[in-house]
Amino acid sequence: MRFVYLDHNATTPLHPQVLEAFIACSRDRFGNPSSSHWAGREARCALETAREQVARFCGCDPSELLFTSGGTEADNLAIKGVASASRRRGRHIITTAVEHPAVSASCLSLEQEGYRITRLTVDRLGRLEPAELEAAITPETILISAMWANNETGVIFPVAAIGAIADRNRIPFHCDAVQAARWLPLECRDLGVGLLSLSGHKLRAPRGVGALMVRKGVRLHPILHGGSQERNRRAGTENLPAIVAFGVACELADASREEAAGRVRLLRDRLEAGILARSSGATVNGDPAARLPSTTNISFPGARVDSLLAALDLQGIAASSGAACSSGTLRHSPVLAAMGLSPETAGGAVRFSLGDETTGVEIDYLLEILPAILERLCPGGGPRRG
Ligand SMILES: Cc1ncc(COP(=O)(O)O)c(C=O)c1O
Structure with a gap:
């Protein structure tokens, strides 16, 4: 794996x-x-x-x-x-x-x-x-x-x-x-x-x-x-x-910032576009214009973030959410709530944050395994077809 x-x-x-x-x-x-x-x-x-x-x-x-x-x-x-x-x-x-x-x-x-x-x-x-x-x-x-x-x-x-x-x-x-x-x-x-x-x-x-x-x-x-x-x-x-x-x-960090930010932004955009193309109804949370190049926060309709994160983890992918999961109950992110997201949209939000060692091969791997996960966990809002 x-x-x-x-x-x-x-x-x-x-x-x-x-x-x-x-x-x-x-x-x-x-x-x-x-x-x-x-x-x-x-x-x-x-x-x-x-x-x-x-x-x-x-x-x-x-x-x-x-x-x-x-x-x-x-x-x-x-x-x-x-x-x-x-x-x-x-x-x-x-x-x-x-x-x-x-x-x-x-x-x-x-x-x-x-x-x-x-x-x-x-x-x-x-x-x-x-x-x-x-x-x-x-x-x-x-x-x-x-x-x-x-x-x-x-x-x-x-x-x-x-x-x-x-x-x-x-x-x-x-x-x-x-x-x-x-x-x-x-x-x-x-x-x-x-x-x-x-x-x-x-x-x-x-x-x-x-x-x-x-x-x-x-x-x-x-x-x-x-x-x-x-x-x-x-x-x-x-x-x-x-x-x-x-x-x-x-x-x-100072010496490599510009080059690293440019590289990571391309990878993040590839990840984001790939996810949106594979999941009907997925939405990106946050200002598309003024955003860190490394970060994307995506809501998957109908999904629970704890199930999504566990399924990703089983495939070797470490991502996270703004919501703290404790003993099976989800506490929704105050950040997404302040942005006016419904509890359902906030409850299916995953944060992917890329870094200096992230590669294109890794992004492609995530995009390859994602449709099967969405098929199982996003009833009605799963993989985009056709
Ligand atoms: C915006 C922000 N402030 C403060 C902190 C806390 O930093 P530390 O983990 O070094 O205590 C974090 C950590 O995630 C953060 O993201």
């Missing part, structure tokens, strides 16, 4: 050079970067080199970048850290209805503490209307949090327009760029982004490392307490091998 991995929005395989850097650092840079002796100094030097690499990647000064345990911690720190530092100024946060749980659950937890949260809705294609953001701002607003690209649909938000509104109103703008980072240039120096979250494992670095860019002048309280690491903003001994690997992954 062939094994085909089409779940790169969940996590990506390590780049061989990234793995090498991880191993070399684990072996040779065992000191604690906070120690003042030679072993500590060597480790500190490796840490600061990685900081420069990641800072270059997202267009900030190295002093504006702090390392975290991943995207989730970066999002929590941005939202709770700004809320805590600004609570005397106001208690209103604006976010969107389609954020990753790392953002939405952080906002929910603040809501339970008495903050007011406005969740901007999106249209049928998952698009945000910047004018609605402008209208939601009040003198109490202390933070705007909106993602760069959606993890379920790949839809890209108008970051520059959001940043301009935030800038004009002097409100810090936090942007979760976790999914955008592999495919879009993140040069955000002039985009009005005050805080930017990154995660290593979405761009071929190890899991368990990420970063938060905090622009000079943005006030942030720490959420972890302990040592004085990361300029007193993130306590805890740094995960140096993963950080060093993250730095290398950012350099590699």
Whole structure:
């Protein structure tokens, strides 16, 4: 059986050079970067080199970048850290209805503490209307949090327009760029982004490392307490091998972005067209114009996503959904619900996310085995005939 991995929005395989850097650092840079002796100094030097690499990647000064345990911690720190530092100024946060749980659950937890949260809705294609953001701002607003690209649909938000509104109103703008980072240039120096979250494992670095860019002048309280690491903003001994690997992954991602995005887009479009040609009634969810080149989210009418994913898995294909399946019950994706999809359409939605190692042969294999699966699982909406 062939094994085909089409779940790169969940996590990506390590780049061989990234793995090498991880191993070399684990072996040779065992000191604690906070120690003042030679072993500590060597480790500190490796840490600061990685900081420069990641800072270059997202267009900030190295002093504006702090390392975290991943995207989730970066999002929590941005939202709770700004809320805590600004609570005397106001208690209103604006976010969107389609954020990753790392953002939405952080906002929910603040809501339970008495903050007011406005969740901007999106249209049928998952698009945000910047004018609605402008209208939601009040003198109490202390933070705007909106993602760069959606993890379920790949839809890209108008970051520059959001940043301009935030800038004009002097409100810090936090942007979760976790999914955008592999495919879009993140040069955000002039985009009005005050805080930017990154995660290593979405761009071929190890899991368990990420970063938060905090622009000079943005006030942030720490959420972890302990040592004085990361300029007193993130306590805890740094995960140096993963950080060093993250730095290398950012350099590699920058160097190959354009070529990789072009190649992956062609494959994704081939996959999408092939699926639509083979399944009557299948529909693509999300803005066809502003979408990550790697991602397609497709609803198969009459099908249940858990059955589809299990059938694909039996044929060696790893894909996923936005809905969490637990003990046989489906929880529908809040992202697809916010886009106005019916529970039936959302309940049959599969996300295919391609990556650097995806090949045309793999796409053809999926298209070859799909009709038999649809025949079995999509009564009435199965393979297109004739
Ligand atoms: C948009 C987005 N934000 C945040 C995260 C969380 O990142 P991590 O897995 O590094 O905690 C993810 C992970 O899927 C994501 O897709």
